[in-house]
Amino acid sequence: MVDIFTLLAAGLAQSFEPLNLFMIVVGCLAGLFIGAMPGLGSVNGVAILLPVTFLVPPTAAIIFLAALYYGAMYGGAISSITLGIPGASTAVATVFDGRPMAQAGKADQALSAAAVASFIGGTISVVLFTFFAPPLAIFALKFGPQEEFALMVLAFATFIGLGGDDIPKTIFMILLGLVMASVGFDIITGQPRLVFFDMVELQRGIGFLVLAIGIYGIGEMLWTLETTKGKVEIHAVKTTWGRFKKNLGKVKQYLPTTSLGSVVGFFVGTLPAAGATPASLMSYGLAKTFSKDSESFGKGNVSGVAAPEAANNAASTGSMLPMITLGIPGSPTTAILLGGMIIWGLRPGPLLFTDKPDFVWGLIGSMYVANLVTVVLNLALIPIFVRVLAMPFTMLTPIIFVLCFVGVFSTTDRMFDVWLMMVLGAGGYLLRKLNYPVAPAVLAIVLGPLAERSLRQSLISSRGDVMTFFDRPISLACMLIALALIIYPVYLGFRRRRARASYADEG
Amino acid sequence: MTMRTAELWIAIALLVGSLGLMWSIHSDGLSIEWIEGRGPGAGVWPFWLSAGMALTCVWTLVRWFRSETAESHDLSHYIDPESLGLVGISFLSLTAMLLLVHVVGTYISVALFLGFYMRVIGKHSWQIVSSFVIGGPIFIYFLFEWQLSKYLPKGWPIFEEGFLWIDNYRWEYLM
Numbered sequence: 001m002v003d004i005f006t007l008l009a010a011g012l013a014q015s016f017e018p019l020n021l022f023m024i025v026v027g028c029l030a031g032l033f034i035g036a037m038p039g040l041g042s043v044n045g046v047a048i049l050l051p052v053t054f055l056v057p058p059t060a061a062i063i064f065l066a067a068l069y070y071g072a073m074y075g076g077a078i079s080s081i082t083l084g085i086p087g088a089s090t091a092v093a094t095v096f097d098g099r100p101m102a103q104a105g106k107a108d109q110a111l112s113a114a115a116v117a118s119f120i121g122g123t124i125s126v127v128l129f130t131f132f133a134p135p136l137a138i139f140a141l142k143f144g145p146q147e148e149f150a151l152m153v154l155a156f157a158t159f160i161g162l163g164g165d166d167i168p169k170t171i172f173m174i175l176l177g178l179v180m181a182s183v184g185f186d187i188i189t190g191q192p193r194l195v196f197f198d199m200v201e202l203q204r205g206i207g208f209l210v211l212a213i214g215i216y217g218i219g220e221m222l223w224t225l226e227t228t229k230g231k232v233e234i235h236a237v238k239t240t241w242g243r244f245k246k247n248l249g250k251v252k253q254y255l256p257t258t259s260l261g262s263v264v265g266f267f268v269g270t271l272p273a274a275g276a277t278p279a280s281l282m283s284y285g286l287a288k289t290f291s292k293d294s295e296s297f298g299k300g301n302v303s304g305v306a307a308p309e310a311a312n313n314a315a316s317t318g319s320m321l322p323m324i325t326l327g328i329p330g331s332p333t334t335a336i337l338l339g340g341m342i343i344w345g346l347r348p349g350p351l352l353f354t355d356k357p358d359f360v361w362g363l364i365g366s367m368y369v370a371n372l373v374t375v376v377l378n379l380a381l382i383p384i385f386v387r388v389l390a391m392p393f394t395m396l397t398p399i400i401f402v403l404c405f406v407g408v409f410s411t412t413d414r415m416f417d418v419w420l421m422m423v424l425g426a427g428g429y430l431l432r433k434l435n436y437p438v439a440p441a442v443l444a445i446v447l448g449p450l451a452e453r454s455l456r457q458s459l460i461s462s463r464g465d466v467m468t469f470f471d472r473p474i475s476l477a478c479m480l481i482a483l484a485l486i487i488y489p490v491y492l493g494f495r496r497r498r499a500r501a502s503y504a505d506e507g
Numbered sequence: 508m509t510m511r512t513a514e515l516w517i518a519i520a521l522l523v524g525s526l527g528l529m530w531s532i533h534s535d536g537l538s539i540e541w542i543e544g545r546g547p548g549a550g551v552w553p554f555w556l557s558a559g560m561a562l563t564c565v566w567t568l569v570r571w572f573r574s575e576t577a578e579s580h581d582l583s584h585y586i587d588p589e590s591l592g593l594v595g596i597s598f599l600s601l602t603a604m605l606l607l608v609h610v611v612g613t614y615i616s617v618a619l620f621l622g623f624y625m626r627v628i629g630k631h632s633w634q635i636v637s638s639f640v641i642g643g644p645i646f647i648y649f650l651f652e653w654q655l656s657k658y659l660p661k662g663w664p665i666f667e668e669g670f671l672w673i674d675n676y677r678w679e680y681l682m
Contacts, residue, residue, distance in 0.1 A: 052650070166576060168566035172521065175560045179528060179553050186549035191537060193553055194528065218601070225597055226590040394629025395639070398621050401601050406613070406647055410657040418605060426598065433585065434514050434578055452552045460546035497575075 007357060008130060011365025014358065015063065019056065023064040024366055028374040031071020032381065036079050041090060042072035042316065043333040044220060047212040048403050050340050051411040058344040059362045065340065066320070066363060067370040069333055070122060073276065073313045074378045077114035081107055081305070090276040090312040093284040097297060097304030104300055111382050112247035113302045114309040117258045119375035121310030124262035125269070125317035126367045133364070134353060136325040143326075143350070145457035146468055150475035152451040154482040155328050158271055159440045161485030167493070169436045177441035180206045181448020188456060201416040208339045208445045209411055210421045215438045216332075217404035218425025221397055223432060228393065254306035257287040265311030269318025270330055276315035283311030317367060323348055324360060327450065332439040335446045510581035515571055522564035528557035593628075600624060612662030612670065614644040653677065 014020060034045035045068050053061035076091030081098035094114065101110040143151070156174050160167055183194045184205030195202045261283035268279035287307035288297040297304045319330030320337075327349035329335035341348050346356060353360055408421045428438050462468035469475050508516075532539065538548025539555070571579045586594065600623055607616035622640045625631045651657045652674075661667035 166567075168563040168570065172560055172563040172567070175556045175563065179556045179560065182553040182556070186537075188546070189549040191549040193535070193537060193549060194531060196531065222594050222598060226587055226594050229587075229590050229593065392629060392631075395625060395631065395635075397597060398624035399639075399643075401597075401604075402617050402620065402643065402647070405601075405605065405608075405617075406651060406659065409613075409659060410651050413657075415605075415608065415660060418608075422602065422605065430517070434510070434517055435576070455552070456547055464541050464546070 004130060004134060007361045008365065010358075011361030011363070012368060013365070014059070014362040015366035015369045019060050020063050020362065020366060021369070023056065023060045024067045024370045024373050025377075027064040027067025028071040028370055028377055031068035031073075032075040032078075032374070032378060033071075034068070035072030035075025035091075041076060041333075042069045043212075043331075043336065044216045045069075045072050046333050046336045046340075047209065047216045048400070048407050050209060050336060051407045053340065054343075054411075058341070058346055059359050061344060062337070062341065062359070062363050063366040063370075065337055066366060067373070069316050069337075070313070070367070070370045070374050071377075073122075073316050074115060074118045074309075074374050076312070077118070077305070077309050078111065078382075081110045081114065090280055090315075091308075092277065093280040093308035094305055096284065097299070097301050100298070100300035101302070101305065106300065108382070109247045109250070109302065110305045112379065113250070113254060113306045115375055115378040115382075116248065116251055117254065117261070117306035117310040118313040118378070119371060120255075120258045121262040121265055121313035122317060122367075122371040122374075124259065124310075125266040125314035126364070126371060128263075128266050129317050129321055129367070130364055133321055133325055133360075136321065138350070138353075143474065144472070145454040145461070146472050146475040147478070148327075148454040149451060149458055150469055150478035150482070151326060151328055152447050152454070154478045154485075155447065156440070156444070157482035157485040159437075159443070161489055166435050166437075167489055169434075170440055173431075173436055173438065173441040174444045177211075177444025178448045178451065180211065180441070181208075181445045182452065187449065187453055199416075201414060206420065206445070207412060207417065208336070208442065210408055210417045211424050211445050212332075212336050212339070212442050213404050213408050214421040214424035215428035215442060217400060217407075218422060219428035219432065219438070221400050222425070222429045225393065225397060250302065254303040257283075257290070257303045257307040258310040260286060260290075261307040261310035262314040265314030266318040268311070269315030270321045276312040276319070276331060279315035279318075280308035280312040283307045320363075324352060324363070325350060329443060329446065332442050335443045339446045508585045510578045510583055510585050513585035514576060514578040515568070518564050518567045518571060522561055522568070525557050525561035525564060529554055529561065532557070596628060597624075600628075608660050608662065610662050610666075612666045613659040614648065614670075615662070615666065617647065618644050648673075 015024065030049065031042065031045055034048075035041060046065050049068065050065070053064055056064070073090065077094045077098065080091040080094040081102050098110045098114070101107065159174060160170050179194070184203055185191070186193055192203055261280075264283050264286060265276070265279040268282060269276060284297075284304060284307050287303050288294050291297065291301070291303060293301065316331070316333070319334045322328045322330045323334040323338050327338065327347070329338045338348055346352065346359065404421065404425075405418055408418050409415065411417075428441075432438050458468055459466075469479050532550040532554045535550070537550030537554070539550040540548055541551075542548050567576065570576045574580050600620060604616050604620035607619065610616075611619075618640045621643050622636055625636045625639055626633070647659070651659055661670045
């Protein structure tokens with residue numbers, strides 16, 4: 001325990017180094033801005049700005065992106081409340097009560113509640129992270145290739161089981177991401193695979209960033225242009241010092257739901273595929289269930305804003321836990337962070353704690369600082385952000401498109417990848433409209449090479465015996481949970497169909 | 508095209524694509540079986556994943572015929588006709604910008620794209636448009652070429668030489 005405090009103190013000291021502190025402030029600001037933009041969330045911000053981080057050392061880079069992730073979670077609430085458009089899917093639940101509050105002229109109260117709840121959620125989750133991460137890393141050191149592969153199967157299975165989307169389409173997107181990851185030279189035999197028309201450019205494979213920026217930059221903007229028709233409606237936000245103090249004084253009203261939402265958010269966030277969106281929706285549901293005044297939810301109850309905001313911030317920290325300790329991302333954003341870490345030459349996983357303690361504890365320390373910096377910035381900048389939100393889409397869209405092009409080119413140095421990004425972005429947009437979830441494909445392209453390597457290592461060591469995944473206790477447990485997660489929704493669907501059929505027969 | 512029709516055609520296209528991937532692996536002579544003493548062949552992983560993709564497409568098609576997916580009984584437009592123009596022109600103008608990058612390079616094409624989008628589509632004032640048209644490329648040059656030392660495409664030699672002059676000036680007087 002003493003060790004943890006010593007390491008945490010070193011991490012905190014590291015996050016106060018001038019460059020790192022600068023990165024925190026810039027990251028939080030950029031995150032707040034990106035999160036507040038309708039249609040853009042942390043995943044878009046991290047994907048688009050990842051190439052920029054190659055300028056600084058890995059610790060400063062991850063601190064910047066983690067701060068951006070935090071900032072975007074805070075920022076998502078701003079457009080949810082003032083515009084009625086969620087900045088990202090993670091802020092959908094915030095609209096339910098945030099929008100009615102804004103319409104009733106209480107936008108400042110909703111924004112303050114969102115900021116304070118986000119701070120509480122972030123703080124509780126980072127404390128949980130500090131104490132949960134090291135033991136989990138020690139436990140994960142016992143992992144061999146069998147356990148690694150089983151864990152990845154579990155990560156994919158959670159997308160199927162908890163994702164709630166169309167099951168065959170979810171499986172298709174996972175497999176598509178894995179196939180895309182296998183383009184290029186085979187890791188063991190060195191043979192070229194899926195290099196269509198002998199295109200030299202494909203021999204280097206498809207970078208995850210090309211897919212991520214294509215989907216979350218180009219595809220998402222096309223989607224937003226279609227759904228909003230390029231127009232947004234602004235609600236005036238009154239901001240005075242007196243009202244600000246009064247709003248902060250109302251924390252007691254929503255403290256219990258915020259605390260509950262934070263704990264729920266953290267644990268849901270640690271589950272791969274679950275992430276911040278279901279965490280915020282669950283938290284909203286719990287707040288409504290336990291409220292004495294559940295009737296007022298959806299009509300402008302401040303707890304309805306605070307609960308999902310606390311949960312989505314807590315989930316963002318939670319989703320970093322499996323990424324850092326196991327090398328398994330808990331959300332699309334952390335999948336991109338994981339890819340970034342691999343580019344920086346770091347291998348996320350249990351060994352990171354022993355090999356790169358400066359990096360890990362610097363990141364944890366920066367989470368505490370970023371949380372504090374973001375709440376201060378958020379409260380101070382509410383009036384300014386409301387003005388920036390008036391930026392029309394016809395100004396925002398070309399800027400994002402240009403950033404996507406320059407971002408991909410500067411990472412890969414090839415126009416081929418820029419064109420590939422366009423194709424993947426357009427494809428992602430068209431598939432997403434038909435309920436094909438895009439996040440599993442991004443997760444799969446990041447995990448693909450690791451999954452294939454661990455599968456082949458396991459099979460080679462067991463001389464082709466598939467039962468090797470069921471002989472070892474940890475991999476057996478992961479496989480059984482994964483199987484349950486895949487079978488359960490299929491079984492539920494089957495039962496629903498039977499019930500419908502018997503109802504129709506009776507009718 | 509309705510959502511219902513789009514779901515059918517896209518599922519068929521994805522099925523054909525998945526089968527094409529399997530055929531490509533087979534025709535490249537990659538082994539899709541266990542090789543004694545060496546383990547799984549190079550084609551095992553992508554081949555069987557593609558087979559899985561094909562199966563999920565068949566599953567979606569079966570669900571479509573049985574009207575089990577939400578989209579299979581959705582008769583609304585696949586792409587909202589009201590937004591089709593905006594989405595289409597955004598995508599086409601971006602494509603045009605990327606084509607121009609090969610000819611006139613990054614900076615001129617970015618300036619033209621920003622100018623077109625903001626002035627023609629956005630109908631913003633010349634003052635705003637010109638600040639983005641001039642400021643955007645300068646910001647990109649400063650961040651990517653200067654700070655990150657990333658060489659962005661400059662197009663045909665005549666345009667590249669123009670930028671070499673700017674680069675020389677920077678190296679001589681500003682570094």
